[in-house]
Amino acid sequence: MMASIEAGGTKFVCAVGTGPHDLRAVTSFPTTTPDETLAQAIAFVREQEELAGQSVSALGVACFGPVDLRTDSPTFGHITSTPKPGWGGTDVVGTFRQALGVPVGFDTDVNGAALAESRWGAGQGLDPVVYVTVGTGIGAGALVNRQLLHGLLHPEVGHVLVRRHPEDTFEGVCPYHGDCLEGLAAGPALQARWQRRPADLGPLRDQAVAMESWYLAQLATMLMYLLSPERIVFGGGVTKLPGLLPALRKDAVSIVNGYIDAPAATTDIDSYIVPPGLGDQAGILGGLALAQRAVSR
Incomplete structure (x- = not known):
């Protein structure tokens, strides 16, 4: 079981599963402050782990941007110069890694959707x-x-x-x-x-x-x-x-x-x-595809 987050500037969508035919517990909530929104996403993953009786093996985050994707950068996994108030400089990957202790696949929301469409759509x-x-x-x-x-x-x-x-x-x-x-x-x-x-x-x-x-x-x-x-x-x-x-x-x-x-x-x-061949699920399935890539690496 893997977790997926489609982190949008208007709302976050979260789910667990393994692919288009196994997408469970899809839920969404408004994007407010970084602390509040990321905490809600972490709470969602922990709740799903408790309900399933198992831990997720990885998390994929398809995120609004701009974001830093350079793995050798000290700000890798951060949101950078976004016009979204309060979100500039937010350490998305670090927050999730510290809270959940699993590999985190991270990319832009559209790169995630592109990956999902190439795999399943x-x-x-x-x-x-x-x-x-x-x-x-x-x-x-x-x-x-x-x-x-x-x-x-x-x-x-x-x-x-x-x-x-x-x-x-x-x-x-x-x-x-x-x-x-x-x-x-x-x-x-x-x-x-x-x-x-x-x-x-x-x-x-x-x-x-x-x-x-x-x-x-x-x-x-x-x-x-x-x-x-x-x-x-x-x-x-x-x-x-x-x-x-x-x-x-x-x-x-x-x-x-x-x-x-x-x-x-x-x-x-x-x-x-x-x-999109995956319809409105391209983004959330993009998160799952990123989680799978994180495990394979």
């Missing part, structure tokens, strides 16, 4: 695979040559600059860059631009979908050019807007304009840009 048998989430923020995780992509930091695709939609005069909401991709196309940007929640756009929905597709298709084509993935998985609450994924695919084909001579970029685009 829409990315099975494919490499590279990219998982994109569009919700409170915009992020992407990538599996390249069977390894999660790290480096100077980790992919931060939400903050790339994009061409503005011709009809968009919205200034953007990113506290760092204003009108970067996240500032123009994440959930808070949609709500601020249209003065409605994405789920309640009403007669504005078609216009909102067209603008959102314009921005996300630019991201999709950037990923195609930079990483050449065999599949791009788009998840997150915003991608559930009716008509968004079909519009995104169409715009991506238009942007590529025949430059990439592969069916995935033309006739097979519907099977190239896809929703």
